[in-house]
Amino acid sequence: MRGVVLEGSSTEEDSIIPMPGINLDGAPHREPLIIIEPSDRLRAHLQELWNYRELWYFFAWRDIKVRYKQTVIGASWAIIQPVLTMIVFTVIFGRLADVPSEGVPYPIFAFTALLPWQFFATSLVRAVTSVVASSALITKVYFPRLLLPFSAPACGTVDFSIAFTILLAMMVWFGIEPTWRILTVPLFFLAAAVTAVAAGLWLSALNAKYRDIGLALPFVVQVWMFASPVAYPVSLLKGDWRLLYSLNPMVGIIEGFRWAILGRRHLDVALLVPAAILILALFAGGLVYFRRVERTLPDVI
Amino acid sequence: MSDIVIHAQNLSKQYTIGTLRRRGMSLGDHLEERLKFLFPRRVGAQPRTDTIWALKDVSFDIKRGEAVGVIGRNGAGKSTLLKILARIVTPTTGRAELYGRPGSLLEVGTGFHPELTGRDNIYLSGAILGMKKQEVSRKFDEIVAFSEIEQFLETPVKRYSSGMYVRLAFAVAAHLETEILLVDEVLAVGDGAFQAKCLSKMASTVAEGRTVFFVSHNLEAVQSLCPRALLVRQGQVAVDGTAQEAVQEYLTYLTATSSSAFAENPERSGNGKVRLTGVRIVTTSSLATTNLVAGDPAVFEFTYENPVGAESCRLAFTIFNQLGIAATNCDTTIANGALHRLSESGTFRCVIPNLPLPIGQYRLAATLESEGHISDSVPNALVFNVASSTFFPSGRSPQMRYCSCMVLHQWEHEPV
Numbered sequence: 224m225r226g227v228v229l230e231g232s233s234t235e236e237d238s239i240i241p242m243p244g245i246n247l248d249g250a251p252h253r254e255p256l257i258i259i260e261p262s263d264r265l266r267a268h269l270q271e272l273w274n275y276r277e278l279w280y281f282f283a284w285r286d287i288k289v290r291y292k293q294t295v296i297g298a299s300w301a302i303i304q305p306v307l308t309m310i311v312f313t314v315i316f317g318r319l320a321d322v323p324s325e326g327v328p329y330p331i332f333a334f335t336a337l338l339p340w341q342f343f344a345t346s347l348v349r350a351v352t353s354v355v356a357s358s359a360l361i362t363k364v365y366f367p368r369l370l371l372p373f374s375a376p377a378c379g380t381v382d383f384s385i386a387f388t389i390l391l392a393m394m395v396w397f398g399i400e401p402t403w404r405i406l407t408v409p410l411f412f413l414a415a416a417v418t419a420v421a422a423g424l425w426l427s428a429l430n431a432k433y434r435d436i437g438l439a440l441p442f443v444v445q446v447w448m449f450a451s452p453v454a455y456p457v458s459l460l461k462g463d464w465r466l467l468y469s470l471n472p473m474v475g476i477i478e479g480f481r482w483a484i485l486g487r488r489h490l491d492v493a494l495l496v497p498a499a500i501l502i503l504a505l506f507a508g509g510l511v512y513f514r515r516v517e518r519t520l521p522d523v524i
Numbered sequence: 525m526s527d528i529v530i531h532a533q534n535l536s537k538q539y540t541i542g543t544l545r546r547r548g549m550s551l552g553d554h555l556e557e558r559l560k561f562l563f564p565r566r567v568g569a570q571p572r573t574d575t576i577w578a579l580k581d582v583s584f585d586i587k588r589g590e591a592v593g594v595i596g597r598n599g600a601g602k603s604t605l606l607k608i609l610a611r612i613v614t615p616t617t618g619r620a621e622l623y624g625r626p627g628s629l630l631e632v633g634t635g636f637h638p639e640l641t642g643r644d645n646i647y648l649s650g651a652i653l654g655m656k657k658q659e660v661s662r663k664f665d666e667i668v669a670f671s672e673i674e675q676f677l678e679t680p681v682k683r684y685s686s687g688m689y690v691r692l693a694f695a696v697a698a699h700l701e702t703e704i705l706l707v708d709e710v711l712a713v714g715d716g717a718f719q720a721k722c723l724s725k726m727a728s729t730v731a732e733g734r735t736v737f738f739v740s741h742n743l744e745a746v747q748s749l750c751p752r753a754l755l756v757r758q759g760q761v762a763v764d765g766t767a768q769e770a771v772q773e774y775l776t777y778l779t780a781t782s783s784s785a786f787a788e789n790p791e792r793s794g795n796g797k798v799r800l801t802g803v804r805i806v807t808t809s810s811l812a813t814t815n816l817v818a819g820d821p822a823v824f825e826f827t828y829e830n831p832v833g834a835e836s837c838r839l840a841f842t843i844f845n846q847l848g849i850a851a852t853n854c855d856t857t858i859a860n861g862a863l864h865r866l867s868e869s870g871t872f873r874c875v876i877p878n879l880p881l882p883i884g885q886y887r888l889a890a891t892l893e894s895e896g897h898i899s900d901s902v903p904n905a906l907v908f909n910v911a912s913s914t915f916f917p918s919g920r921s922p923q924m925r926y927c928s929c930m931v932l933h934q935w936e937h938e939p940v
């Protein structure tokens with residue numbers, strides 16, 4: 224009966240006795256569970272993300288389980304990578320270049336920074352490549368695509384925890400006593416994860432369309448590391464440079480780590496505030512941008 | 525009208541052809557595209573059409589517990605429609621309302637990870653399809669039993685045979701208990717016995733009163749599972765009626781358009797080294813016809829072109845009946861070896877001395893192979909009728925439900 228409107232035959236419509244729960248359009252009167260439209264609402268979107276929290280867990284679980292499959296030494300890689308890097312840094316920067324290390328032995332000075340850095344770097348790479356790596360899923364099944372970059376840091380968490388035990392052992396070896404500050408480590412760890420996801424939101428969406436992002440990524444990560452105080456102390460930078468430098472969120476995070484573990488005298492708040500604001504802005508913008516691209520993903524990927 | 529679960533209103537999906545071609549384009553390509561306006565277009569160049577409507581103004585209502593089949597040629601828009609309802613792609617315009625949790629099965633093994641064991645993949649794939657962990661745990665034994673892979677549960681699925689892989693994947697999917705089930709062609713996998721198992725699982729899903737939306741090329745499956753069917757043609761619903769009506773109209777439509785089977789057929793594939801240029805059936809009177817008589821001779825003539833000068837080729841064709849079942853297959857390598865000494869163009873002839881097909885409507889799919897590669901494959905090369913029969917002296921033929929190909933036989937009787 225829908226669509227057939229006879230001019231002047233109003234009796235047609237009048238004679239229909241409205242049935243409970245049905246409007247004349249043919250659609251039931253109750254609330255639809257899902258509305259499919261060219262544009263969606265942010266609230267429904269976030270609700271959906273919450274409904275799918277179990278899938279977030281499964282993505283994380285899968286990545287962790289698969290990470291060291293078919294390797295001989297398995298999770299030992301989580302130790303070998305930062306330890307070898309530390310040795311190389313100690314020889315090149317600590318000995319040959321004689322980079323100062325603020326009164327602590329260079330190996331532990333470098334290792335304290337390498338932990339958050341490597342966690343951040345692997346999380347970032349995973350987040351950026353997550354969407355393209357899951358293109359088969361994206362074109363075949365529905366789930367909130369945000370889960371992909373969001374689940375990226377999970378994998379590095381395990382590596383981080385394993386390597387952290389080495390750090391504790393080194394603290395004992397070098398005779399560095401832990402203070403209450405070590406309890407703030409999770410905070411800086413979380414900041415590193417959020418930074419990785421924030422950048423990942425932008426770059427993974429862009430990477431879906433332009434694979435250039437993925438190709439440039441290893442180079443960007445390398446440059447980013449040297450732009451962060453991993454191999455050298457912040458105190459090497461003086462004056463105006465510091466403000467520009469503090470715009471790199473990893474500066475504050477790495478400095479925070481050193482402050483929490485090595486017991487440096489004070490934490491430069493001037494380094495933290497711009498970074499925190501930047502991270503949150505990047506994250507919020509990334510959410511909006513990702514959501515916009517998300518809707519066209521199966522068409523462009 | 526009382527209990528609608530899917531309410532689709534003017535759903536349309538527009539694709540930019542440029543975008544489709546730009547899959548994985550690089551930034552450089554994009555800049556080039558952007559800068560094109562700086563250079564004048566070649567004189568006389570055709571302005572190309574940039575967008576196509578894969579789906580245009582599609583509206584329908586589906587009631588709770590209904591099983592609806594969707595048929596149509598490749599590229600007609602049926603997959604796009606399914607993907608919109610499954611929320612994989614967004615419609616360009618229009619709106620759909622779902623009054624129930626949808627689950628979609630667009631592929632077997634969605635989300636399987638090769639490194640993980642069968643057990644792990646059951647949970648992972650279940651979660652990706654939208655099941656809760658609890659739900660998977662509850663049905664775990666059932667899933668394992670259905671898949672028949674008990675002893676390989678702790679083996680990584682990359683070590684599975686393809687049959688085991690498919691069985692496990694389907695077992696997970698089959699236990700998805702959503703109110704609405706959106707299914708695409710997943711039944712086209714596995715061996716015959718497993719396909720039958722899948723079909724019966726689908727049938728029981730329908731019997732449980734869940735809503736099934738089933739996109740398929742298997743006309744027989746659609747007819748046996750779905751009382752109702754939509755025929756999608758050029759992005760629009762051409763028929764919305766009983767499965768019988770939709771299939772009938774589809775076959776009629778194929779007949780009408782089969783002349784274009786060789787020109788611009790979106791379903792055609794192959795490397796094109798040797799190409800078919802036409803198919804016709806010639807009877808005793810040496811006239812081309814599409815109305816055949818069972819029991820009479822029929823000659824299937826395939827004209828070809830061979831632009832690169834291939835030496836030999838293999839030609840095979842399959843005749844499908846109106847139920848979607850393969851009635852018979854004729855293959856040069858089975859009957860008398862490959863076809864040699866090809867010229868630039870010519871005709872292959874396949875002579876069937878007494879056509880054994882029961883009365884009904886048929887579709888012919890032809891495939892040409894040269895040097896081990898498919899050079900031309902035309903799934904809808906020709907549609908024809910078998911209108912009458914002289915195969916048996918009675919002039920009758922068995923019903924298609926019981927018979928895909930007739931066998932000459934005689935009855936004897938020996939009273940005690």
